[in-house]
Amino acid sequence: MQFTAKDIAFMLNGTVEGDPLVAVNHLAKIEEGGAGSLSFLANPKYEQYLYTTDASVVIVNNSQELTAPVNTTLIRVDNAYGAFTLLLEKYNTIKLNKSGIEQPSFIHTSAKVGTEPYIGAFTYISQDVVLGDNCKLYPGCYIADNVTLGNNVTLFPGVKVYFDCVIGNNVVIHSGAVIGSDGFGFAPNADGTYTKIAQIGNVVIEDNVEVGANTTIDRATMGSTIIRKGVKLDNLVQIAHNVELGQNTVVAAQSGIAGSTKLAENVILGGQVGIVGHINVAKGTQVQAQSGISRTITEEGKKWAGTPAIAYANNMRSNVVVSRLPELEKRVNELEKIITELKKKGD
Amino acid sequence: MQFTAKDIAFMLNGTVEGDPLVAVNHLAKIEEGGAGSLSFLANPKYEQYLYTTDASVVIVNNSQELTAPVNTTLIRVDNAYGAFTLLLEKYNTIKLNKSGIEQPSFIHTSAKVGTEPYIGAFTYISQDVVLGDNCKLYPGCYIADNVTLGNNVTLFPGVKVYFDCVIGNNVVIHSGAVIGSDGFGFAPNADGTYTKIAQIGNVVIEDNVEVGANTTIDRATMGSTIIRKGVKLDNLVQIAHNVELGQNTVVAAQSGIAGSTKLAENVILGGQVGIVGHINVAKGTQVQAQSGISRTITEEGKKWAGTPAIAYANNMRSNVVVSRLPELEKRVNELEKIITELKKKGD
């Protein structure tokens, strides 16, 4: 793919300053751009690079003033950041523009496939599955019996969806993610063994959710594990049975949420956070990476840190003291000695 | 699938109170049940719902007394919880009742497949593999050379088993789990590089083990990584080379056990626990979520928490003080000031 400055200015409704015929074939940061790169400048912090960049073309705001000559061709637009984001998106759309049904794939005769599908080779679509329109299932995916997918769903290679799960519109699931595996439910017996409790619920993923690579979301024991609209899960996240994640909640990599816990909307979890089972977490709660939430949080919009988590600011202060605990203990030892002497004198 | 109250009472050897012809087609909690739901009441805590539920049928204990009229049809049995668990299991058995060998699959001519198999499309069974009877290998599984599976083994889609591993009877492994990948063994060289130490051992999984989605169990350097009878591993768990897990040990999600460590039987690990390599953990040990075990535990049946882990009760008490450490430090500052003054006076 190769475009001229003029082509790109046309796409973005911008104006060219410099050589309209210079060609670009990839996108790069302004500080890393070379010949053939298309970059942008939006943050004034990076303005210095405008005069030194080797990028062939740089998109800038109409308001951008020049304080020295530039060696690159400029494209001026109203909103340089927005224009560049749009190009990123278009670029990606082209990259992911697969279509058709490849062979060998396995599509059960009872399955319903919407319009404009992409079904990669070695993908398996089981009995009574319903796929909406414009679904892209990359190679090696597995969709079990009775699963429903909405429109514009993208499953990257090797996604597995167990039976009865329901996935909404515009959902993106990355490679190796597992949706609907059995919840971890075992009843202890008197002899120390465990009896499995059958997990017959499902997972419901609402619209506009993104699920990271190798993330696991367990089916409910009964009822549904629910991932509400707009939730974003990073890689290697664990969502246990009967959990509910509120709208637009964001969970960073390697965090885990134990069974039946409910997070309200717009919660943000850092990486490697753990949340115990059977609690509620209030709207807008933010949890520092590696923290552990061990009880229900009812107050909205607060930041937490530590294991077990306490208010973020308190945790910061406590951490400082933890690092000088040996010294603090010595000071207490010293005080005790002095006191003992003072008491002797006082006697 | 649809059954009448009468059908179900017959299956459970119970008696119907209400409409014997009312039909149900799914299982639900009593507080969530609607038309067509079959629920149960065992825990007196939920008794209130018996009078308000919309479930079409509720299974109750023979001993259950009614203090108000009910709108639902009852099935009376000796043990409502046990009867319901039985139905869950039957439901699941029907859901997972796949059989036959789908095409395209890859079965090496030297492999031996037991009676009543299910081998899904895109599953690969390599040289000299032996599968017991009634094994279900869902689509996209990979079984390497010389692997042996017992009877009644279920591998969900995309399970990978490396060469020479041995899996017992009644084992269930969820999607994306990897059994027998190389242990993490590298010898440092003088120039800062590392030389790989070949990992030629295997993994042995005994009977009645369940392994969660995307969990990884590494092969031994030499000898075997051993998962004893009845062990239950949750999702995204890491078991390193030469680890041994004792009978009926339970490991919650995202925990990791480093190389050559041996856990005795009936150990319970919470989520995100880490255990260092080359130690032993005594029978019945319980470890709080997110804790780190850094040395051998010889005393049986104790609870541990924290990183590094200390006795659970001590950890709880220390956590409380950690949260008021800044205050404690101020109190020591204050004491030092007072003491200095007292000493002056005393001089």
Add this chain to the structure above:
Amino acid sequence: MQFTAKDIAFMLNGTVEGDPLVAVNHLAKIEEGGAGSLSFLANPKYEQYLYTTDASVVIVNNSQELTAPVNTTLIRVDNAYGAFTLLLEKYNTIKLNKSGIEQPSFIHTSAKVGTEPYIGAFTYISQDVVLGDNCKLYPGCYIADNVTLGNNVTLFPGVKVYFDCVIGNNVVIHSGAVIGSDGFGFAPNADGTYTKIAQIGNVVIEDNVEVGANTTIDRATMGSTIIRKGVKLDNLVQIAHNVELGQNTVVAAQSGIAGSTKLAENVILGGQVGIVGHINVAKGTQVQAQSGISRTITEEGKKWAGTPAIAYANNMRSNVVVSRLPELEKRVNELEKIITELKKKGD
């Protein structure tokens, strides 16, 4: 596979003491060896086993003196450990000696495959992919458009590589690893929803890297996520977008590194470590398991521990005090009481 002591002595350029015709068919530790085992003795700590082992053959150093009769056949060599390691490697090479292109597999007509390939069934090689010589792609792998692999690359079953990624020579990637999934980048909107930021960069993996099972390495937003020569990643590790790992850096299982962070060469991370985004970590840094690195480390070759991490030795000392914090607090309480009394007296 079966060899006589004489065969093995010939391979290792050693001399036989005992029965040259005794046959061995597997490798074992000296303390676990039985009939048919080949073992070695290098560490004097294990010398006792030389006189009691049931291994059929034991490789020993030429310098090894015998203080009692042995029941096993010895092979004497210059360096017993080195000789055994060589055998381990040879053994593994034989185990992994797959070749040819199995059917059904999917190889796009535009893809270039080097000499001596192994391409397992159900593996998918997309448009414009270039594979070097002697690449082994086990069954169920997925290689997206424009991916380049060097020579002698081994991808175990079910590895997924997204488009545009570049993988060097002698790279080994274990089952279920995902290379090049989207970085976790979302811009918050005023209404609480998030807009995805397209991730158009790639992942570059240099020579001699090993990647563990189910590990995930995200593509850069722009530019490259870079894994330098000789890096070793264990299982279930998370590498976020635009991270750079320096040469010969080693990361143990379940650790995670957040976006844009750069680790210098020869860094060692224990298991379950977390490192925040946008920082640098100096050469030779070592981080204790379960620790959290929250700020740039500029001093080389130091050990760190704790969350947030402090110098290793300080963390060890602080941990000891943490475990007796309740006692420390009581001592401060007691001091305050005494001081109050002393002050009264002094008045």
